[in-house]
Amino acid sequence: MKAMRSVAERANTIPGEFVLRKNLATSPISEIYLCTLNNIKAVVRFDAPCASMLAIHRANEVIVLNSIQDLQLSPRVLYHNQLEGVLIWKFIAGEEFSFDLAHQRESYLQSLGKGLKLIHSQATPPECLDIFSNSLSLYQSLLQEAPSKSLVERAFSLYEALSNDGSNYVLSHNDLNRSNLLWCNKVYFLDWEYSGPNHPCFDIASLAKTYNLMPAEIAYLADGYDGDHELFKIDTLNQWMQFISYLDEIWEIAVTTIQAQLKIKID
Known part of the structure; x- marks a missing residue:
């Protein structure tokens, strides 16, 4: 290679x-x-x-x-x-998105919800690839051995159950962690390598998980999103967060597997 x-x-x-x-x-x-x-x-x-x-x-x-x-x-x-x-x-000047002071939480989360809603309301470009589904297929092919195979099966079964609820897929960021959110008078979304169509709850649950949001804080996020509050049901989001935890673990194993394959090819 x-x-x-x-x-x-x-x-x-x-x-x-x-x-x-x-x-x-x-x-x-x-x-x-x-x-x-x-x-x-x-x-x-x-x-x-x-x-x-x-x-x-x-x-x-x-x-x-x-x-x-x-x-x-x-x-x-x-x-x-x-x-x-x-x-x-x-370059965008700013700092990592956070709300350390109690009085900031409501306004910051509403701003975050508003920004996410703008993205989810944007038309997905016709030529846009389904990076998320393609990634899931890749992980499935890479992780064929137990116990990784069992982890993938649990994750994919949960995703199928959650995503088949009749919701329309939207343009999604698909990687909303702390390092990909920047604050400079408003929120900026960075690192779009996994972006593409997905269920809107994936991004919402990613934010809830990243910031360990309590139900009242999720309500602030929903207020900013100003959309279907069905997407912000706590029980449903908890299941999405479980799927995201599975996916984080799968991603780590997949990257380690790829690095090992690369080493073999180079050697």
């Missing part, structure tokens, strides 16, 4: 005046840096080899981001090169 080019080598392929600066994060999937592109403060993501073996699709991510730019809730893409695994977006 041909090794992916280094960060420095790929940085040299970026047109214009590009300056690589501080490393912000490193994961099995990518390396993220602060940078400037043509004197614009930006963030660049360089894919790791593991990313190419997941069901994510970088061109799809750009399609989604471009389709929701008018909402002003997400980064603006400045440059992308799918072959080199490079994506650059304009």
Whole structure:
């Protein structure tokens, strides 16, 4: 297997005046840096080899981001090169979304619910791929051995039961954790690599799980969302959160499995 080019080598392929600066994060999937592109403060993501073996699709991510730019809730893409695994977006100043002070919780959660509703109300681009379903299929193929197979079966059985409730699928972020939410007078949603159609409860339950929301706080989120309160039923969201816990565990096992496969191919 041909090794992916280094960060420095790929940085040299970026047109214009590009300056690589501080490393912000490193994961099995990518390396993220602060940078400037043509004197614009930006963030660049360089894919790791593991990313190419997941069901994510970088061109799809750009399609989604471009389709929701008018909402002003997400980064603006400045440059992308799918072959080199490079994506650059304009830097957004802010801090991790939180509500440490009690008086902030209601207004922050309503703002978060309002932002999520805007995304869910946006038309899914016709060319958008179903990254979520594709990811589930990949995990199922990778995790064929017990006990992982049993975990996948439990998770998929629960997802099928939850998702077949007659709700329309919506454009969803599909990865709403703390690191992907930024606050700067309003909420911004970052890292759209898993975005695509999904049941609206997946994003809602992801927020409830990420912030360990109590029923009263979920009600604030629902007020901001200003939609079908059936989506915010506590018992239903608890089941969705259980599915998300399964999925987090499955993702970790899948990435570890892919890394092992890559090592064998390179060796």
